[in-house]
Amino acid sequence: MPGTEVRITHGPYTAVVTTRGGALRELRCGDRNLVVGFGPEGGVPDYRGVICAPWPNRLADGAYSYAGQSYSAAINEPERGSALHGLAIHQAWDIVEASTDRVVLGCRVPAGPGYPGSLELTVAYSLSDDGLRGTVTAVNTGTRAAPYGVCPHPYLVAGPAPLDDWSLELPAAxxxxxxxxxxxxxxxxxxxxxxxxxxxxxxxxxxxxxxxFTGISRDAAGLARVRVMDPSGSGVELEWGPEWPWVQVHTGDKPVGPDRLGLAVEPMTCPPDAFNSGTDLIHLEPEESHSAGWTIRAVDRRG
Incomplete structure (x- = not known):
């Protein structure tokens, strides 16, 4: 669909990024899928690859108070009474720039009954020998401080075996x-x-x-890594920096239909319902910005 998605390449890596939710629609290394993808039309199933902002995960009852005022966001997970994955997933994203190995998308989250701030969001995806690098940046273009949290939402694929047979390394205490x-x-x-x-x-x-998960072990550079391996020796690794003190992991279980297709690994700046608990919540002042990045790369131990 011209104008709604961009394909980028570098060496064995290819990726497709879509304006639907600012999502990573496809990521491959050679003939291997590294994430659970989805089609070029229609909705984004299971929020695959979207950018969740200005809050990740669940906001109980869609309601919270901030700076003495009450806000109410629309419930989009009615079975649990939650506002799930923020407001940016509902916004129109635009292609800001695109080249052979890099694409930048942007969207605006306006102030309203569900949120006090006005945000300009961008997500940059680039490919290199090291895999896919994603960086999401938020700028508060409004006139008042605003609460903020974010996460990407990829479902990783280790290889052809069922998820139950994959091994997981998750450095969280x-x-x-x-x-x-x-x-x-x-x-x-x-x-x-x-x-x-x-x-x-x-x-x-x-x-x-x-x-x-939290209490995450990191290397000297502040980087943490989740690694998922298939019995065949193929695998995938997601690496993130100190900007993300949390990571959500989900085995993709569904009550009906195909389930456990991939392992969701979502670095998060704050835990679920942080707009109510205040835990690790970012407070963006007017004109202030916040950036956080992550990398997905292939791992191959096959002989």
Missing amino acids: AYLEVTPDRLLPVAIRQVEQDAFDFRLPRRLGPVRIDHA
Whole structure:
């Protein structure tokens, strides 16, 4: 569809980026899919690859207070009574610039009953020998301070085997327990001796995960990495910096239809419902900006 998506390439990597949700629609290394993709038309299933802003994950009842005023966002997850994944997923994104190996998309989130600030958002995707680099930037173009959080939403694909047979390495010492019905925060729990302890790589098996993790181990540069491997030796790695103290991991379980197609790995600047808890919430003053980046790369241990 001309004007609605851009294909970029570098070496063995190819990616397709769409104006629908600012999403990464496709990422391949050679003949391998590194993310669960979707078609060139229609909606974006399961929020695959979208940019979630100005809040990631769930906002309970779509309601919160900020700077003494109350705000109410539309509920788009009625079965759980939540405003899910922010406002940018509903906005029209534009192609700001495009070249062979880089594309930049932008959108505007206006102030209104659901949000106090006016945001200009851009997401830049570029390919190199190191894989796909994404960087999302928000600028508060309004006249008042605004709460802010963000995450990308890719579903990683390790290889041809079922997700249960993939191994996961997740360098997180703690996770956020959530209510079973609405998946809203309860308390921080340690992963030690828990089914969610993947600090050493091990097979996923039948475990069901839809939780935010924190207490993340990083290297000297502040980088953290989640690695997912297929038994064949192929795999994929997502790396993110200190701007993201949280990461949501979801095994893609669905009550009906095809499920567990990929592993959602979503670096987050704040946990679910942060507009109410205030945990790790970013406060963007007028004209202030915030940027955060991540990288997805192929891993191959096949002989």
